[in-house]
Amino acid sequence: MAYKQRILSGMRASNPRLHLGNYEGALRNWVKLQDDFKLYCMVADYHALTTMGDIPDNIGAYSREVAKDYISAGIDPRQSSVFIQSHVPEHAELHLIFSMVTGVGKLERVPTYKEKKEDLAEGRAVSYGLLGYPVLQSADILLYRPHGVPVGKDQAPHLELSREIARSFNSAFDCDVFPEFKDIIDEDDLRSKVPGLDADDNGVLRKMSKSYDNCIYLTDTEDEVARKVKGAFTTPSKIKKSDPGIPEGCAVCQYLKLYSADWKTLWDEDVQGERGCMQNKSVLIDVLNEFLRPFRERRASLDDSTIESMLKQGAEEARQCASETLSLAKKAMRLT
Numbered sequence: 421m422a423y424k425q426r427i428l429s430g431m432r433a434s435n436p437r438l439h440l441g442n443y444e445g446a447l448r449n450w451v452k453l454q455d456d457f458k459l460y461c462m463v464a465d466y467h468a469l470t471t472m473g474d475i476p477d478n479i480g481a482y483s484r485e486v487a488k489d490y491i492s493a494g495i496d497p498r499q500s501s502v503f504i505q506s507h508v509p510e511h512a513e514l515h516l517i518f519s520m521v522t523g524v525g526k527l528e529r530v531p532t533y534k535e536k537k538e539d540l541a542e543g544r545a546v547s548y549g550l551l552g553y554p555v556l557q558s559a560d561i562l563l564y565r566p567h568g569v570p571v572g573k574d575q576a577p578h579l580e581l582s583r584e585i586a587r588s589f590n591s592a593f594d595c596d597v598f599p600e601f602k603d604i605i606d607e608d609d610l611r612s613k614v615p616g617l618d619a620d621d622n623g624v625l626r627k628m629s630k631s632y633d634n635c636i637y638l639t640d641t642e643d644e645v646a647r648k649v650k651g652a653f654t655t656p657s658k659i660k661k662s663d664p665g666i667p668e669g670c671a672v673c674q675y676l677k678l679y680s681a682d683w684k685t686l687w688d689e690d691v692q693g694e695r696g697c698m699q700n701k702s703v704l705i706d707v708l709n710e711f712l713r714p715f716r717e718r719r720a721s722l723d724d725s726t727i728e729s730m731l732k733q734g735a736e737e738a739r740q741c742a743s744e745t746l747s748l749a750k751k752a753m754r755l756t
């Protein structure tokens with residue numbers, strides 16, 4: 421097999437099901453890249469435990485569901501290593517090491533930390549793990565000394581911090597164990613922020629998110645997709661077919677742009693009052709179900725024992741690379 425450069429990415433297992441926003445924002449890119457790169461595809465279970473009080477009740481089961489979603493979406497376990505973070509203990513060990521070269525002030529300024537902290541109910545304690553979230557993420561990444569890291573736009577600050585940690589380590593221990601890596605980010609605005617099925621109180625689309633209960637999940641059945649699309653937010657002032665639509669503010673039109681090759685014509689007719697919202701919805705139900713069909717087929721062929729052995733193999737492959745990097749780091753630190 422020809423040598424391939426490595427890339428690494430992952431998602432938190434805080435929910436058992438991935439939605440279209442997760443797919444468009446990151447997973448789609450991983451699937452595309454896996455032919456050209458050796459992809460390490462991680463389910464971040466430790467990362468799902470960083471918010472005290474909001475801890476999933478069965479993280480092990482959640483992680484396996486996320487792994488199944490990766491495969492359903494087209495990650496090929498024969499070429500990519502799919503694994504669960506906690507199955508590769510080197511992640512925890514390098515995290516500890518990195519915590520020695522990372523300033524607390526820097527972590528307190530990370531935007532995702534500030535947001536999470538504000539979201540917490542008043543008086544609730546912030547865990548040490550939440551502050552260290554990006555340090556663990558740096559360990560996830562740098563253990564594989566990757567060429568690049570394909571992620572959604574929102575992760576850019578974490579990647580920047582990972583590069584800083586790599587530089588701090590290299591300079592503290594006068595070595596070059598951790599080379600620079602690249603961000604691989606899809607700049608498409610719609611894909612990086614797929615709207616949910618609803619709108620906020622001002623009638624403005626907001627992003628797809630489990631907490632808003634406005635998601636289309638990769639595991640939704642044909643009927644669920646149909647039901648959800650029928651109830652989706654459209655231009656409020658378009659009552660009759662002849663009223664002009666505003667596709668930019670309509671969830672159904674936004675999805676048509678993602679999933680229908682004819683979206684331009686559909687949008688045009690929507691604006692001209694030549695198409696009604698129900699017509700758009702019925703086109704969308706068809707194209708979306710067509711799009712999800714191979715996902716459903718792949719998922720139906722996955723049983724628990726297949727997933728288990730795939731994850732075991734994935735963890736073994738990941739450990740080969742991770743343990744090598746950890747040895748290099750320890751050597752540079754004069755621990756050995």
Ligand code: TRP
Pocket residue numbers: 428429430431432464467556557560561569571575578
């Ligand atoms: N923080 C990422 C997210 O919320 C998940 C993640 C954990 C990750 N470790 C990673 C992403 C390493 C890329 C690389 O989506």
